[in-house]
Amino acid sequence: MSQGTSSNGSFDFDVIVIGAGYGGFDAAKHAAEHGLKVAIVESRDMGGTCVNRGCVPSKALLAASGRVRELADAEHLAGFGIHAAPVRFERQKIADHANQLVATIRTNLTKALERAGATILLGKGRLDGAQRVAVREASGVERVYAARDVIIATGSDPFVPPGIETDGRTVFTSDEAVSLEWLPRWIAIIGSGYIGLEFADVYTALGCEVTMVEALDKVMPTFDPDIAKIAARHLIEGRDIDARSGVLARKITPGCPVKIELADMKTKELVETLEVDAVLVATGRVPVSKDLNLASVGVETNRGFIPVDDQMRVLAGGEPVANLWAVGDVTGKMMLAHTAAAQGAVAIDNILGHPRSIDYRSIPAATFTHPEISSVGLSEADAKALAAQDGFELGSVRSYFKANSKALAELEGEGLMKLLFNKATGEVLGAHIYGLHAADLIQEIANAVARRQSVKQLVNEVHTHPTLSEVVEVAYKQAVQQVAA
Numbered sequence: 001m002s003q004g005t006s007s008n009g010s011f012d013f014d015v016i017v018i019g020a021g022y023g024g025f026d027a028a029k030h031a032a033e034h035g036l037k038v039a040i041v042e043s044r045d046m047g048g049t050c051v052n053r054g055c056v057p058s059k060a061l062l063a064a065s066g067r068v069r070e071l072a073d074a075e076h077l078a079g080f081g082i083h084a085a086p087v088r089f090e091r092q093k094i095a096d097h098a099n100q101l102v103a104t105i106r107t108n109l110t111k112a113l114e115r116a117g118a119t120i121l122l123g124k125g126r127l128d129g130a131q132r133v134a135v136r137e138a139s140g141v142e143r144v145y146a147a148r149d150v151i152i153a154t155g156s157d158p159f160v161p162p163g164i165e166t167d168g169r170t171v172f173t174s175d176e177a178v179s180l181e182w183l184p185r186w187i188a189i190i191g192s193g194y195i196g197l198e199f200a201d202v203y204t205a206l207g208c209e210v211t212m213v214e215a216l217d218k219v220m221p222t223f224d225p226d227i228a229k230i231a232a233r234h235l236i237e238g239r240d241i242d243a244r245s246g247v248l249a250r251k252i253t254p255g256c257p258v259k260i261e262l263a264d265m266k267t268k269e270l271v272e273t274l275e276v277d278a279v280l281v282a283t284g285r286v287p288v289s290k291d292l293n294l295a296s297v298g299v300e301t302n303r304g305f306i307p308v309d310d311q312m313r314v315l316a317g318g319e320p321v322a323n324l325w326a327v328g329d330v331t332g333k334m335m336l337a338h339t340a341a342a343q344g345a346v347a348i349d350n351i352l353g354h355p356r357s358i359d360y361r362s363i364p365a366a367t368f369t370h371p372e373i374s375s376v377g378l379s380e381a382d383a384k385a386l387a388a389q390d391g392f393e394l395g396s397v398r399s400y401f402k403a404n405s406k407a408l409a410e411l412e413g414e415g416l417m418k419l420l421f422n423k424a425t426g427e428v429l430g431a432h433i434y435g436l437h438a439a440d441l442i443q444e445i446a447n448a449v450a451r452r453q454s455v456k457q458l459v460n461e462v463h464t465h466p467t468l469s470e471v472v473e474v475a476y477k478q479a480v481q482q483v484a485a
C-alpha cells in the first residue's frame, strides 16, 4: 500500500534517503533546500556514525586528553619556562564532554533537516522494487512509500575479524570506546589505522599502557611510508607503545584478564599469549547493505559495498540503475564523513538535472593525533604509476616544520610535508603531512588539487608570517625550481 499524498501526481516523495548519517543528512538537506519533497529514514540515531559513534565524540575525547598530555609534559613546558602542578583529570567529565557534544550536534542536525522541510521517518528502510521504499517502524508496522529517486546512505559498522569475541566491556570496538566508560590499566589496540592511532593518543595521554597489534609488516600501513616513519617515531615509539607488526590477533577472549593469542602472520603459528585489561578492535569497517533488498532492483554488491559511478548512480552489471543512488561509507570510497556529505550533494545535483561528478583526488583525510597527520591526492606509489602511464617525471619535495618560525615558537619542530607534483606542468598531485595542525594545513593543498593548479601559479600566493602555512609555501617554492620553464 502506498501512503501519503503524491508530490507530483504519482510519488509520495521526490527523494527518499535511507540512512541519516553525514551522507544522508547532506543529501536530504540539499534536496529540501532546492525545493524537492524529501523524506529521510533512520533506524538508529539521527546523525549516524560520525555524530554518535565517530568523528564527533572521538574529537571531543582527543581535545580533552590532548590538554592532559600537554599539561603533563613537564619537559615541553619547561622549554617555555613553565612548571605546572601535577595534572589531574576526571574521566567521567571527559566522557560527559563527549556525550554532551554528541547530543548537541545530533539536535542541531535534526532541527536543520526539519527546518529545511525534510520529513523524518523513524524505522528501518529497505527497497521494495524500483522507486519504492518499505519502512518498518519500531512498532512493527510497515509502510511503503513511492519516490521518484531513492538514495541509499546506510553507512558502515565496525569490522570484527573472525576469532575475536567482543563483549562491549572488556573487548570492544570504537562504538563503545567513544563512551570512555573506564580506563584500563593496560589496553591492546588491534589495528594501526587512523582509528587505532587516535585512540592510542587518547589512552596514552590518560595514563594507560598500550600495546598495538598490526597484522601487516609495518605499523601504519595505510599512510605514506615517509610520513609513517616520522609519525610512528613520535606517536608510537615516543610514547612507549609496545607495537607488534606482522602478527595476527587470531583469538581474543573477553574477561578479566582478556586473553589474546598472537600468531605469526606468515606461518600462522602461535607466537605469544597476552593477558591485558581490555582490547579495542580497530580493524576497519564493513558496509551496512545486507538487509536492503538490493536483489529487488538487480543490484549485486562487492563484498557488501554498493557499486556506484562518479555521479553516485548505483550500478548493476556496470550500468546505472534508473533513479537509484548511493552515497557514503556504503559505497566504500574514502570512508570519511566529508566524502559522504560531498557524495550526497553530488547525487542531489544530478537528480536536480545539474550533472556533476565527485572528485576523490581532491578530498583530504586527517588523523587527529597530537600532532596530526593528513593527506590529499595521490599516494607516492599511485603518482609514480600515473607518471609512468602518462609519460611525465614525478617531482617530490619535502618541507620541514623545524624550519618554520611558528612551529619553533610552539616548540613543535617535529613535522614534515611531502609534496608530489608533475615536473612538466607543475600540477600538484598530492601532499602528505605530519606535524602540528596538519589537518588544517592540508586544506590549502586540497583546494589546489581540486583546481588542478600548478605550483607555478601557487608559488606567488602570499602566506601570513609567522604561520604554519609557510610550510606549504616553502614546498611550493622548492617545487617550482624543478618545473620546466
Ligand SMILES: Cc1cc2nc3c(=O)[nH]c(=O)nc-3n(C[C@H](O)[C@H](O)[C@H](O)COP(=O)(O)OP(=O)(O)OC[C@H]3O[C@@H](n4cnc5c(N)ncnc54)[C@H](O)[C@@H]3O)c2cc1C
Pocket: 018, 019, 020, 021, 022, 023, 024, 025, 041, 042, 043, 044, 045, 046, 047, 048, 049, 050, 051, 053, 054, 055, 056, 058, 059, 123, 124, 125, 126, 153, 154, 155, 156, 157, 174, 195, 288, 291, 292, 327, 328, 329, 330, 335, 336, 337, 338, 339, 340, 368
Ligand atoms: C571512531 C571513528 C572516528 C571517525 N572520525 C572521523 C573523522 O574525524 N573525520 C571523518 O571525516 N570521518 C571520521 N569517521 C568516519 C565517519 O564517521 C564515516 O565516514 C561517516 O559517518 C559515514 O557517513 P555515512 O552517512 O556514509 O554513514 P553512517 O554515518 O554510518 O550513517 C548511516 C546511517 O544509516 C542508518 N541505517 C543503516 N541501515 C538503515 C536502514 N536499513 N534503514 C534506516 N536507517 C539505516 C544507520 O543507523 C546510520 O545512522 C570516523 C569513524 C569512526 C568510527
